[in-house]
Amino acid sequence: MKVYPNIFSNNPLDRVSYLRSDPEWVNNIMLDDKSIFVPFFKGQPFVSKISGLTSKNALENQLNPAWFPYKFFEKNIVDSSIIIFLGLLYDRAYFAIDLSKINNPEDQVNIKNMGSFEDLMGLSSQPIESGELAMLGQAKAIFEWHKSHEFCSRCGEKSNMVEAGYKRICGSCKSEHFPRTDPVVIMLATYNNHAFLGRQKRFPTGMYSALAGFVEPGESIEEAVARELNEEAGIIINNATYHSSQPWAFPNSLMIGCIAESASEEFKLDEIEIDEGRWFTRDELKNAINGSESSKFFVPPKMAIAHHLIKAFVDNK
Ligand SMILES: [Zn+2]
Structure with a gap:
């Protein structure tokens, strides 16, 4: 694969858009033991200095998104959080979960000593693997879109997220809305x-x-x-x-x-x-x-x- 010089490019994931539109497939893969989730809080990803799961050649002091299995979040966290599907890499599915509506997510999810929420722009000049940085950029862009598109731009009623994060449908007029770039x-x-x-x-x-x-x-x-x-x-x-x-x-x-x-x-x-x-x-x-x-x-x-x-x-x- 060609490597591009620009930071936030070189995302290694297969987004499988033909699969993520099937709610049953999304639900099954979310509960799969191999699937992993990176938490976000108010636009910031959770990162640690522990070797990343996708990094084969971890550098000293390298930062990595901290990936957790679904069970870390399932108790009373999931209902108030947005979970989006990022893509597949080999036989593993990658997700991001937005914990912004939870007070003190480090305490509630019990991840306090495992890393910290960090500003994504600041991370881009740190030692972090470029593919993982691109995955965090993908997650942040989608979370930002949901944050500013909670309500239908046609009729003003609340809209609901579908297709693992890549679409919203208005609960009233049924308009479909897609992530903006x-x-x-x-x-x-x-x-x-x-x-x-x-x-x-x-x-x-x-x-x-x-x-x-x-x-x-x-x-x-x-x-x-x-x-x-x-x-x-x-x-x-x-x-x-x-x-x-x-x-x-x-x-x-x-x-x-x-x-x-x-x-x-x-x-x-x-x-x-x-x-x-x-x-x-x-x-x-x-x-x-x-x-x-x-x-x-x-x-x-x-x-x-x-x-x-x-x-x-x-x-x-
Ligand atoms: Zn509407």
């Missing part, structure tokens, strides 16, 4: 030996990154890239090509990375959106991407797709 374009504009980076006011001092924005309804990816670069930096492009993408469960985005060829070196910043921005030479970016001390600025870390777009430009790929 919101596309975001993130793009590196290039001109000859230069690439354009900007910084927003909320960025840490000294950090510059690729520009980004949501794809709007009725817009292609290429059109969104052209519009965002024009709106934010006054850059007119000749062409945009796809580089790679990154699932981004904060809360429901898919980052679509592109390289855009600018028609000229002219630019004009939208001062509300962008605090500073300019063209950087390939050598300047090489220094920054390598974390050189001589660099006067820095770029996002490897967990961010922007890092890989900049690296692709530096490597001339």
Whole structure:
């Protein structure tokens, strides 16, 4: 299998969508002795430093999602919790369980000394196996969707989760609702030996990154890239090509990375959106991407797709 550089990619699970729509199959596999569940609490997965069940080459101090069998949760926990099916790996089924409606879940489920609930974005820069990180991203994105879609967007009545987490049906008007993924374009504009980076006011001092924005309804990816670069930096492009993408469960985005060829070196910043921005030479970016001390600025870390777009430009790929 091809390995993608973007964090939260490389999910090893087979989602078997043709099986998870059968409630009887889901119920049976949930109770199977081999099936395992990772707890979530308020958007944070439970992780431990014990070797993970899917990691064959555990690193020292490696963090892993803490997987538990169903029996840990069955007493008075299951009714008030959302359980979603993640997928199959070999002959084992993986689930995630959201314990957000329980007070002190560590005490109630008796998992207190086995690990802790941790911020998923923070985990992505820790030593954690990339496939397991992708599985946690999948779980978080689905939990976030359920949290914000408890009620039907057509009639306002309560909707119910079906198909192991991948659909909701309204109890009143019977409308069907499916998990959302919101596309975001993130793009590196290039001109000859230069690439354009900007910084927003909320960025840490000294950090510059690729520009980004949501794809709007009725817009292609290429059109969104052209519009965002024009709106934010006054850059007119000749062409945009796809580089790679990154699932981004904060809360429901898919980052679509592109390289855009600018028609000229002219630019004009939208001062509300962008605090500073300019063209950087390939050598300047090489220094920054390598974390050189001589660099006067820095770029996002490897967990961010922007890092890989900049690296692709530096490597001339
Ligand atoms: Zn409805």
